[in-house]
Amino acid sequence: xxxxxxxxxxxxxxxxxxxxxFLTTHVTDEVRRRDRETGDNxxxxxxxxxxxxxxxxxxxxxxADGGLNRxxxxxxxxxxxxxxxxxxxxxTTAIVSKSVRKHGSVELQEEVLxxxxxxxxxxxxxxxxxxxxxxxxxxxxxxxxxGDQWVINGSKMFTTGAHNCQYVFLITNTDxxxxxxxxxxxxxxxxxxxxxxxxxxxxxxxxxxNIVYYSDVRVDDKYRLGEVNGGWAVLMGPLNExxxxxxxxxxxxxxxxxxIHQGTMMATSVExxxxxxARPGPDGRRxxxxxxxxxxxxxxxxxxxxxxxxxxxxxxVAIAQAMRDISPELMDIxxxxxxxxxxxxxxxxxxxxxYIYRWAPLCGIYGGTLEVFRNMIAQHILGLGRANYSxxxxxxxxxx
Numbered sequence: 001x002x003x004x005x006x007x008x009x010x011x012x013x014x015x016x017x018x019x020x021x022f023l024t025t026h027v028t029d030e031v032r033r034r035d036r037e038t039g040d041n042x043x044x045x046x047x048x049x050x051x052x053x054x055x056x057x058x059x060x061x062x063x064a065d066g067g068l069n070r071x072x073x074x075x076x077x078x079x080x081x082x083x084x085x086x087x088x089x090x091x092t093t094a095i096v097s098k099s100v101r102k103h104g105s106v107e108l109q110e111e112v113l114x115x116x117x118x119x120x121x122x123x124x125x126x127x128x129x130x131x132x133x134x135x136x137x138x139x140x141x142x143x144x145x146x147g148d149q150w151v152i153n154g155s156k157m158f159t160t161g162a163h164n165c166q167y168v169f170l171i172t173n174t175d176x177x178x179x180x181x182x183x184x185x186x187x188x189x190x191x192x193x194x195x196x197x198x199x200x201x202x203x204x205x206x207x208x209x210n211i212v213y214y215s216d217v218r219v220d221d222k223y224r225l226g227e228v229n230g231g232w233a234v235l236m237g238p239l240n241e242x243x244x245x246x247x248x249x250x251x252x253x254x255x256x257x258x259x260i261h262q263g264t265m266m267a268t269s270v271e272x273x274x275x276x277x278a279r280p281g282p283d284g285r286r287x288x289x290x291x292x293x294x295x296x297x298x299x300x301x302x303x304x305x306x307x308x309x310x311x312x313x314x315x316x317v318a319i320a321q322a323m324r325d326i327s328p329e330l331m332d333i334x335x336x337x338x339x340x341x342x343x344x345x346x347x348x349x350x351x352x353x354x355y356i357y358r359w360a361p362l363c364g365i366y367g368g369t370l371e372v373f374r375n376m377i378a379q380h381i382l383g384l385g386r387a388n389y390s391x392x393x394x395x396x397x398x399x400x
Contacts, residue, residue, distance in 0.1 A: 015072055019079050022053060027083040036342065039208035041088035042122075042164045051119025056090070060097055060117060074253040081264055089122050089161040095238045096123040096169040100188060103225040103234050108188065112167065123188070124161040125238070126170035126212065129154070134368040136171060136239070137180040137232070141214060143172035143187065150224070152189065152217040160209040162198050166191055168212070169238065175229050184231035187223050194218075205359040242367045256308065257315020262363050263308045266323050269352035270304055273297070273330045276349060293333055300326035313381070317373050323360035327353055 008016065026049045035043060050056050059076075061067030068076060080087065097116055100109060100123075115121030127136045141154025152172060162168060167188045174185040191198070195217040198210050226234035242258075257263075277287040277297055287293045303326055307318035331338040334348040342351030364370045378384040 012071060012075075016075050016079070019076055022049075022055070023079055023083045023085065026050075027085050031086070032084055033343075035086045036206065039202060039206045040161070040164060041086045041207060042090075042161060043086045044164070046086060047090065047122070048119045050090075051117065056119055057117040060094065070249075070251055070253045077255075081261055087261075089124070089164050092125050092161060092169075093121075093123040093165075095241050096125070096167075096188070098241075099169065099186070099225055099234055099238055102237070103186070104188065105222050107222050108225075112188065115166075121167065122161065122165040123167050123169055124159055124165040125242075126156040126159050126162075126168040126189070128157045130157045130211065132157075134365075134372045136235070137184065139171050139173045139180075139184055141170070141172050142176070143174050143185055145174075145221075145228075146218075148221050149218050150187065150221065152187070152195075152214045152219065154214050156212045156214075158209050159198075159212045160207075162191060162210040162212050163200065163208075169225075171231060171235065174231075178229060181232045182229055184235070185228050186225040186231040186234040187219060188225055189214075189217065189219050189223060203362055205355065205362050207362070239367075256311050257313075257319065259316050259319040259363060259366070260308070262323065262359070263304075263315075263319040265359075266304060266319070266326075266356050267308065269349065269356050270301060270326070270330065272349045272352050273334060274301070276334065287333065296329055296333060300329050313373050313377050317370050317377070320360065320363040320366075320370055323356055323363055327357035327360055331357060 026046050031043050031046055035041060047056075055076075058066070058068050059073070063069045067073075093116060097113065100112055104112070112121055112123075116123070128134075129138075129140060132138050132140070141152065141156065143150045143152045150172075152170070154172070156168075156170070159168060168191055170187045170189045172185050172187060173183050175183040177183075189196075195215040197213040197215070199213075201209050201211060203209060225231075255261075274297060277293060280286050288297070303322045307315065307322035309315075310318040330353050334353065337346055337348040338353055340347035340351060341354055344351060347354070375387050379386055
């Protein structure tokens with residue numbers, strides 16, 4: 001196996017240097033500090049600069065239409081992660097934009113797509129409901145047709161980025177009498193519509209998400225995506241992309257799994273712990289001089305490396321589970337000061353592993369719980385059949 005450094009062409013090296021210079025200029029310590037405080041994972045100034053410089057358009061377009069080629073797209077993605085760019089809102093926007101291009105009317109495309117490229121319009125996901133769990137098809141938010149309009153009532157939970165977006169990709173139920181996968185219709189609803197209320201919720205890792213209420217919200221039929229009651233077909237593309245259920249490409253320039261961004265953050269924090277463990281203390285001794293510390297650190301690193309190498313849905317489960325398992329172990333190695341958060345005086349590793357500990361539960365429910373993905377692996381990859389959640393049968397009464 002060849003681990004030598006890849007030699008880039010002069011043009012590709014120039015592209016990489018330009019990408020690094022742009023990101024270093026715009027994704028500053030102040031941007032990262034502000035993002036930690038708001039929990040938005042979005043920065044308007046950075047996003048508008050990306051649009052003005054043509055980066056958003058290059059990301060959305062195919063290579064044949066002037067977009068980034070596979071190599072440059074990979075370099076760009078890696079550089080964004082390196083500087084910890086606030087990214088979630090652009091991620092949901094990019095996912096939904098494909099459905100707008102494929103299923104939206106010409107009128108809707110003309111209203112939305114140019115603004116995406118300029119950074120003026122962002123899109124979020126309106127899937128989960130307060131009592132719906134991970135099964136997005138169990139949708140109770142109703143859309144009722146009224147002439148050329150639809151009237152929407154209901155609520156959605158975990159609509160991350162709604163307060164920074166202009167439209168929501170919304171699942172609605174348009175036929176309560178039909179089976180759940182044949183009762184759904186998708187809309188791209190303007191978030192400035194009367195009757196929409198957005199309330200912020202802070203999660204344990206410090207991020208902000210939202211609950212959104214829809215009360216007699218009227219939208220024109222032009223905002224419908226796909227056929228009436230045909231929303232499942234519209235939803236499957238974005239849902240599969242969010243789940244990471246996509247085919248592997250032959251060039252090896254893609255992420256191994258969908259949570260590799262979170263896995264990279266975990267790896268960075270683990271490297272800091274390893275460096276601290278190898279550093280002599282005031283008495284000249286290192287944490288690693290304790291053989292149990294070496295064993296626990298090595299075991300955690302092995303778990304992490306195995307998770308980072310796991311592909312497809314396996315990687316989604318493995319990374320989130322590894323974050324849950326190794327973060328308390330490594331915090332224990334560092335001692336009580338590891339419980340202090342980032343930018344706190346005296347924090348053992350500047351709060352790196354403490355953040356991973358708080359982030360891990362959230363990574364286990366992004367796009368569906370780990371249990372859902374384990375069932376998907378069992379059913380669709382291992383062929384073990386559908387899970388049976390019915391109550392155990394009551395024993396028959398014995399004849400006297």
